[in-house]
Amino acid sequence: MNKEDWFSVPIYYRDNIDVDIYEKRILELSKEEGIKKSNAGGWHSKDIKDDVFFKPLIDIIQEEANQVWLDFNPNKKGRFVINSMWSIINKKDNYNMLHNHPGGVISGSIYIKSNKDSGKIQFDNPLGIYKMLEYAVTESDCFYTWREISYDTPKGRLIFFPSYVKHHVTPNKSDEDRIVIAFNMMSEFD
Numbered sequence: 440m441n442k443e444d445w446f447s448v449p450i451y452y453r454d455n456i457d458v459d460i461y462e463k464r465i466l467e468l469s470k471e472e473g474i475k476k477s478n479a480g481g482w483h484s485k486d487i488k489d490d491v492f493f494k495p496l497i498d499i500i501q502e503e504a505n506q507v508w509l510d511f512n513p514n515k516k517g518r519f520v521i522n523s524m525w526s527i528i529n530k531k532d533n534y535n536m537l538h539n540h541p542g543g544v545i546s547g548s549i550y551i552k553s554n555k556d557s558g559k560i561q562f563d564n565p566l567g568i569y570k571m572l573e574y575a576v577t578e579s580d581c582f583y584t585w586r587e588i589s590y591d592t593p594k595g596r597l598i599f600f601p602s603y604v605k606h607h608v609t610p611n612k613s614d615e616d617r618i619v620i621a622f623n624m625m626s627e628f629d
Contacts, residue, residue, distance in 0.1 A: 448562070448564075448601060448604055449600075449601070450562065450588070450590070450598065450600050451506075451507055452597060453503055453596070454593065455595050456549060456597055457595065458549065458550070458551045461492075461551050462551050462552050464492050464493075465618055468484055468490075469482050469528055471484075471485070473485075476538070477536045477607070478529070478534075478535055478536075479535065480533035481527060481530060481533035481535075482527065483526075483527050484526040485525065486523050486524060487525055487620075488523060488524035493620070496549070496620070499597075500521065500597065500622065501520070501521070503597060504518065504545070504624060505518055507599050511544075511545070515628060516628065517626060517629050518627050519544065520627045521623070522542065522623055522624065522625045523542055523622065524620060524622040524623075525621055525622075526551075526620050527617075527618070527619050528616050528618050529557075529558070529617045529619075530611065530616055531612065532610050532612070533610065533617075534607065534609055534610040534611065535608040537563070537605050537606070538606070538607070539602060539603055539605045539606070540602040540603075541602065542602070542623045543624050543625060544601070544624060544625055544626050545599050545602055545623075546599070546600060546601075546602040546621070546623045547599040547600065547622055548597075548598055548619050548621040548622070549595075549597040549598075549620050550593060550595065550596050550618075550619050551620060552615070552617065553592045553613075553617045555593075556611070556613035557592055557611050557613050557617040558608050558609040558612065559590060559608070560590050560598065560606055560608050561588070561606060561608070561609060562587060562588050562604050562606045563587050563604070563605040564586050564587060565604055565605065589609075592617070592619070602623060
């Protein structure tokens with residue numbers, strides 16, 4: 440019997456990116472009034488993509504995004520470029536509600552400060568069929584019936600995902616702040 444898997448949702452990540460220098464700048468920015476988006480508590484910055492302090496980090500994100508581009512557009516010359524970027528600081532019990540990123544093709548986040556109790560990023564299965572399958576295969580624990588998948592958020596982890604995928608961040612159960620930079624990217628063709 441032949442088998443083909445279609446409509447998969449790619450999640451990319453890279454660990455151990457050096458992010459130590461960015462915490463202090465984000466804490467400085469957090470003295471300004473934040474905005475309300477998906478954050479339940481915590482602080483959400485305005486757009487920071489044009490802040491020159493973050494240029495080295497943007498370069499790293501762009502370099503990693505070039506690898507993602509090859510999966511999305513193997514026969515087209517171009518790149519993903521950041522069109523918006525912001526930071527979030529979640530204190531104890533703060534979290535981010537279910538949302539997606541309509542302002543991008545791919546989106547991502549990089550964890551500036553976190554620990555094992557800081558919460559996880561959790562992606563919902565965008566294919567509605569899983570609800571039908573769970574009744575038919577209630578004993579199954581295979582990825583066809585999973586409703587969601589979670590990723591730990593260690594310091595220095597960079598994650599890319601399709602912008603349409605709904606996701607949330609579980610509550611920070613640590614006494615330390617969880618600090619993240621998130622972004623949206625659009626396609627730019629040569």
